[in-house]
Structure formats: C-alpha cells, structure tokens
Amino acid sequence: MRPAWPPPTPKRRPSPRATEATPWTAPLLEHAQRVTAIERDPALAAALAGRMERAERLDVRIGDALAFDFIELAGTGRLRLVGNLPYNISTPLLFHLIDQRGALADMHFMLQREVVERLAAAPGSKVYGRLSVMAQAYCQTAALFRVAPGAFRPPPAVDSAVVRVTPRAQPLIEPALQARFAAIVAAAFQARRKTLRNTLRAQLDGEAIAAAGLDPGARPEQLAATDFAALARRAGP
Template structure:
C-alpha cells in the first residue's frame, strides 16, 4: 500500500484500488500524455494511476469524493508533480467550465479514471453532456459494461448505452484487466476503453433531447416491437418514413437509424 494511505477500500463507494504496475503502465501508454494536455482523473483513489501520470506529465487535475483520501493524495503527489484536487461528486462537476478555466487546454480536457462499477453509466452520460469540451476519455470499467458500450445491432448486449455513446463518440475497447490487478479483487473482469467524441460537424443528432427520448423508449421494453415500444412517441407512418420497420425490435436498429428517426421527429 502507498505510504500515507491507511483507510481500507470502502465498499459502499465501490472502491477497488488498482495495484498491478503492468496494467498501470499499459493505461499510461494508451493515454500518452502530451505537453499542453489538461488531464482530469475521476476517482484517483490511492494514486495508482495519478502518480505515474504526474511523473510523466507534471500536472493533473483529479476529482475525488472520499475526503479521507484527500490529504494523503496531496502529500504523496508533491514528489511527482502538481495535483489540483477537486473535492466532491464528479456528477456535480461541470466539465465544460473546467475546460474553459484552463486556457492551455485549447477548450478541451482529457478524462481518465478507474470508474466505480455502481456509477459508471451515470458518469458516462454526464460526460456525454459535455462531449464538446472533452478531447478523449480513457476509462476502466466492468468488462460487461465495455462490451455494451461497443456492441453493434443484433448483439444481445446492444442497448441504450451502446446507441447513446456511439452517436457521439468512437468507442474502442483496449484490453481486459483481471480481478487480481485490484485490492480488494472484484468478482468480475474489468476492461479499459477509449472514447473519442466526434467533432461537432460529424455529430448528426439534431436535437439531443429528442434523440435521448427515442432511444430510452425504444429500449425501455426490449421484447416489444418498435411500434409498441414507441407508442406515443412515433407512429408506424413516422417509423416507415424514417426507413424503419414497425415490427422490428430496438436491438435490430442501427445507431444511424435511431438518429434519423429522432431528427425526423424533432423536425416535425
């Protein structure tokens, strides 16, 4: 355990501290920090990823909810570089404002983090809300979540998370991390994933709220056909006008087709 960290992992916060140096090295290599980057780490924990990034980059901003970790993080960070610690819940942090505050970021930040399993989806959706202010994201998540993020239509795990993320980002699974890389060891495999938000001109979603509503409704009851799942949202004529079969199910519909339907509804 890193000197100064005396508190055990807190189960209610979903803490699993990364310890495998070979995994840490692979993550840092994947991130490949460059001069001028503004790197923001979500949940630094005991600094397993923070300190190697500081050694290489010299300056990191980190968001940590657990106040028991703040003092030892700040103390240990001094020998590696400058740590800007934000106390609180990441879901309350405005990434757009954070990017704007850092003039050397050219308006964008780079997000990294070993995300707690119980908060991974809310954090991903929160990041989506600020995608224009984010250059890329490198996250460690539960392996099955990464599989859902990258899944294509026809897959059993293709769903709302897949569609929402892929409409705004390119999603690239990088590598799997076994339970033994953590203390305490989780009961499932983890995986590292890279998300790169699309340039504004490449995002085809005309209205975010309309798109989110369509996708949420379509996958709300997976066994239902689009005609039934989207009852009250889009009628059969509108589905057909968007090039969709009313008798199809949501998991058969490509991301681009959901975008087309939502844009049609927003325009009407």
C-alpha cells in the same frame, strides 16, 4: 478498489492536461504536464498531494464526479479524462460526461467488463442497448483490453476492461433534436424485444417509421444510432 499495480505505460509525448475522475495519479504525473484529480473524500484528497512526487503539477479538487463541471475546468481547452471508475456509478457518470463532451478531447476508463461491452456493442448484439446508442451517437467507442480480477486487492467478483471514448466532431443527431432523440431511445429500450411499432407508438406511427426508412416490425436492438436519429427527424414536435 485500487489496482495492485499499474499496467506498463508506453512512452508518449507529455499530454498538456489530464483529469482523473478517481485518483490513481502517480503514473499520470509522469506523462502529463498537469493533472487534476477529482476526489469525493476530503481526507483522501488532503492525503493525495502530500504523498505524490511531482506534486507541483497536481491539482486536487474535492467533489463528486457525477456533478462536477468539466466545462468550467477545461476553460478554452479540452481535457483528457482518465479514471478507474466506481462501478456502481459508471453508467450515470458516462451520461453526465456525454452531456459535457465539448470539454473533453478523449476519455480512458476502467469499467466493469459488461459496461465496456455495452459501450462498444454493435446492433444485434445481446448487450446492445440504450447506453450503446447514446454513447455512439456522440462519441466513438473502442474496447481496448481486459483486466483480470487478480490485478486488484481485494480481487472483485467481476472482470474489468479499459475503454476509449472519443467525442465526435459532429454528433449523429442535430442539437435541436437531441432531447427527442434521447426520449425515443429510452422508450425503445424499455421493451427491447418488442417491435418499433409497439414501443414507439407514443412518438411515431408505422407510417412515420417506414418514412424514416425502417421496418415498423423491427426491434430496437437491430437499429444503429443513425437509425434512431432518422426516427427523431420523423417524430412530431
């Protein structure tokens, strides 16, 4: 599914290195000194460079973005990642990219609008959940603008939106506690309407939750990423 036309692109200083997770490449070549496009389909990858102007600045890689090693591609630099992501793999791909955030300067993606809303949601929102917490613990997220179905051929049955995701210089949780943090967040949102005392009984008792400065009767959807970090610090080994 491709946009029928690219939105207007503001004139900016050329970016040294842009990487596109799903090739929509011509506008990027106007603004980046080099573009690496990742395409899973070998036939599309072979055709891509042949039809592009400025193809000498285009590096097409055949591969699955879900398994792609962005750290190796970045080398000693950092990538600016751009993509009109396949909506059916957007959440697992975002988790993969969060794991490789050290290689990324920033990310700009077109996604299903509901996914963008989840990425940028605040605690207490109906769409706030595991993806919100995990993304915001490691990145700053901002919903930029919506894209109507009429911008696509054929028009999809859902609205789309563009999000900016920028890795934090310092994550909200220490490296040694990141696995525990992820486990606590996952357990909490398995039953988002239950209390912390009930959802986290395998990780923390009510006393430990209170020692983290939180109400054991609170619900997971009410907690910010910093609150989950506090719980991870109080949980046992």
